[in-house]
Amino acid sequence: MTEDKPEKQPWLKLYSIVLIANAIYILAFYLIMKAF
Amino acid sequence: MQTLNWIDWVVLIVTLLTIVGYGTWKTRGRKSAQDYIKGGNTTKWWTIGLSVMATQASAITFLSTTGQAFSDGMGFVQFYFGLPIAMVIICLVFIPLYHRLKVYTAYEFLENRFDLKTRSLTAILFLIQRGLAAGITIFAPAIILSVVLGWNITYLNIAIGVLVIIYTVSGGTKAVTVTQKQQMFVIFAGMLAALFIILNLIPDDVSFTKALDIAGASGRMEVLDFSFDLENRYTVWSGLIGGTFLALAYFGTDQSQVQRYLSGKSMKEMQMGMIFNGLLKVPMQFFILLVGVMVFVFYQFNPAPLNFIDASTKKVLASEYSQQYQNLQGKQNNLFNEKKALSIQLSKNDDDKLRQDLFVLDSIEKTHRLESKYLIKRAIDTAYASKYDKLNTELLALENNKNSDAYKEKKEELNTWYKESAKDTQTNDRDYMFITFILKYLPKGLIGLLLAVILSAAMSSTASEINALATITSIDLYGRNLKEKKDEKHMVKATKMFTLLWGIMAIIIACFANLAENLIQLVNIIGSIFYGNVLGIFLLAFFFKFIKANAVFAAALITQIIVIIGWWFDWMPYLWLNLFGCILVILIAILIQFSQKNNDRISA
Numbered sequence: 001m002t003e004d005k006p007e008k009q010p011w012l013k014l015y016s017i018v019l020i021a022n023a024i025y026i027l028a029f030y031l032i033m034k035a036f
Numbered sequence: 037m038q039t040l041n042w043i044d045w046v047v048l049i050v051t052l053l054t055i056v057g058y059g060t061w062k063t064r065g066r067k068s069a070q071d072y073i074k075g076g077n078t079t080k081w082w083t084i085g086l087s088v089m090a091t092q093a094s095a096i097t098f099l100s101t102t103g104q105a106f107s108d109g110m111g112f113v114q115f116y117f118g119l120p121i122a123m124v125i126i127c128l129v130f131i132p133l134y135h136r137l138k139v140y141t142a143y144e145f146l147e148n149r150f151d152l153k154t155r156s157l158t159a160i161l162f163l164i165q166r167g168l169a170a171g172i173t174i175f176a177p178a179i180i181l182s183v184v185l186g187w188n189i190t191y192l193n194i195a196i197g198v199l200v201i202i203y204t205v206s207g208g209t210k211a212v213t214v215t216q217k218q219q220m221f222v223i224f225a226g227m228l229a230a231l232f233i234i235l236n237l238i239p240d241d242v243s244f245t246k247a248l249d250i251a252g253a254s255g256r257m258e259v260l261d262f263s264f265d266l267e268n269r270y271t272v273w274s275g276l277i278g279g280t281f282l283a284l285a286y287f288g289t290d291q292s293q294v295q296r297y298l299s300g301k302s303m304k305e306m307q308m309g310m311i312f313n314g315l316l317k318v319p320m321q322f323f324i325l326l327v328g329v330m331v332f333v334f335y336q337f338n339p340a341p342l343n344f345i346d347a348s349t350k351k352v353l354a355s356e357y358s359q360q361y362q363n364l365q366g367k368q369n370n371l372f373n374e375k376k377a378l379s380i381q382l383s384k385n386d387d388d389k390l391r392q393d394l395f396v397l398d399s400i401e402k403t404h405r406l407e408s409k410y411l412i413k414r415a416i417d418t419a420y421a422s423k424y425d426k427l428n429t430e431l432l433a434l435e436n437n438k439n440s441d442a443y444k445e446k447k448e449e450l451n452t453w454y455k456e457s458a459k460d461t462q463t464n465d466r467d468y469m470f471i472t473f474i475l476k477y478l479p480k481g482l483i484g485l486l487l488a489v490i491l492s493a494a495m496s497s498t499a500s501e502i503n504a505l506a507t508i509t510s511i512d513l514y515g516r517n518l519k520e521k522k523d524e525k526h527m528v529k530a531t532k533m534f535t536l537l538w539g540i541m542a543i544i545i546a547c548f549a550n551l552a553e554n555l556i557q558l559v560n561i562i563g564s565i566f567y568g569n570v571l572g573i574f575l576l577a578f579f580f581k582f583i584k585a586n587a588v589f590a591a592a593l594i595t596q597i598i599v600i601i602g603w604w605f606d607w608m609p610y611l612w613l614n615l616f617g618c619i620l621v622i623l624i625a626i627l628i629q630f631s632q633k634n635n636d637r638i639s640a
Contacts, residue, residue, distance in 0.1 A: 007132070007136075009127075009128050009129075009132050011128075012127075012307070014307075014308065014311045015124045015127065015128070015311070017311075017315075018120045018123060018124060018311050018314040018315055019120060019121065019124060021120065021314075021315055022117065022120040022121070022314070022318065025117075025318045025319065025322075026117065026260070026272070029110075029113065029259040029260055029322070030259075030260055032248075032257065032259060033252075033257055033258060033259045033260055035248075035252075036248045036249055036251065036252030036257040
């Protein structure tokens, strides 16, 4: 097992999707909280 | 105490045995270490995602989270806000590295980056905390089911443990993954069916949105808390910051999770599996909490016991406090009738005054519930009762001077002692609310399915845990310290043996465990004590190239001692221990590294 120089990892669209989805969840919870 | 109908027994036994039988048969005869430990690297992304979710969702998740929603509302979901962020970091940093180095365990990487003693230290920290957690994972549902169904807890601990041991020893990682897929199907089906039935049990003229309105009026829909209060366990900030660190540590460095995605077919499959988890976890937790909130709404129209632990109620009713308890029950009955009338009115009219009245009644009910715990505690613990009476006498002696500091302090002390009654395992009924509801109100057959949900959840988490414990013992400790390299067959045999031993150990811990204040918190507390430190070591390995092995090893030992002291003296809410431990180990390692460099320069 050797540690050579790691390749630079690309930013995938999926990462943006999961972070945006998390923000949407929080926003949705905020709206639910305000509504009820 | 309730006995199960034969239909429920059939559903329960058939469901569990089918999963165990299928898992064992499907994954039999694994010969190579790669096959047994990494599942042959054939797992698809969606299986990885389900497996990771099944590992995290133990029986405690379903019993305790629903109870938490019933008593305190939806705020617990904030705990998971950091998880999707952690998933992205794991995909970008952890997975590519583990995949490139072709490691079997997360700690193999640490030897490559630092040295053998750092690898062994983190492996041992893992074995301690995950070994204890595996026992609690079995014990948690066992104690609750034994109390409500009268089952023998030792037999139940053994039954859960043995079922898990059968397929985990036989098929290794692949068996864990294959069974977790089916267990997740049972869990989703059971919880959806439960929600559907609960909504049907709420009066017909109360719509779903009205049910949410009733829950909101009683403060159960307060999902988000934006305050910066450190004393507040669940806030948006503690979820986003503390939760990210906890999830990063759990999914990035805890072998019970790392092993799930290391079985992936390719790096892409591993990353997609984690993103799948990041997308579904928050809504899944919200859904489980929603089930708990709907049980709360159900009890606005149906009488609920003052305390959900029947055995404790029986004890207090047989004690000298029986009359007081019955009076309290009488008050609670009147309160229930008022609440029911208000809830029906609120379901027909949109009136803020009704909401305020409902909130006031809910606050009164909370005082009734606390008083019931106080009476039960007095009935079961004479030392508690004596201390309370002594404090009360001291307070009465100071009553002539109510404005004095001494009076205020004594009153505060008495109040704290009164609330202390809610922490006893025989009074704290939070984990019993959902199961009591299931047994009393769900139809035959569905009770068996929900019990299968609870036991499946326990089994899926335990399987991942003992699978990981055995792998760490076999690869990081046993295999690494062998004088001569052994063949694959030998390593598979050794890992099987360690799986069996850890399974037996988990059963033994379960048989000797004592209930803590709240089960889900106990597991999280154990995790928080160790995770921050281990995560810090990994972050040092990834991002601080100038830190060398000796500095990180000394820093890890010092940090672990400080974190345990911090937890013992309650320096901060336990969730923050993750962040604290992580930052502390990084700072101490940097300090030691610099001081070593200075020493080297001076001696040169």
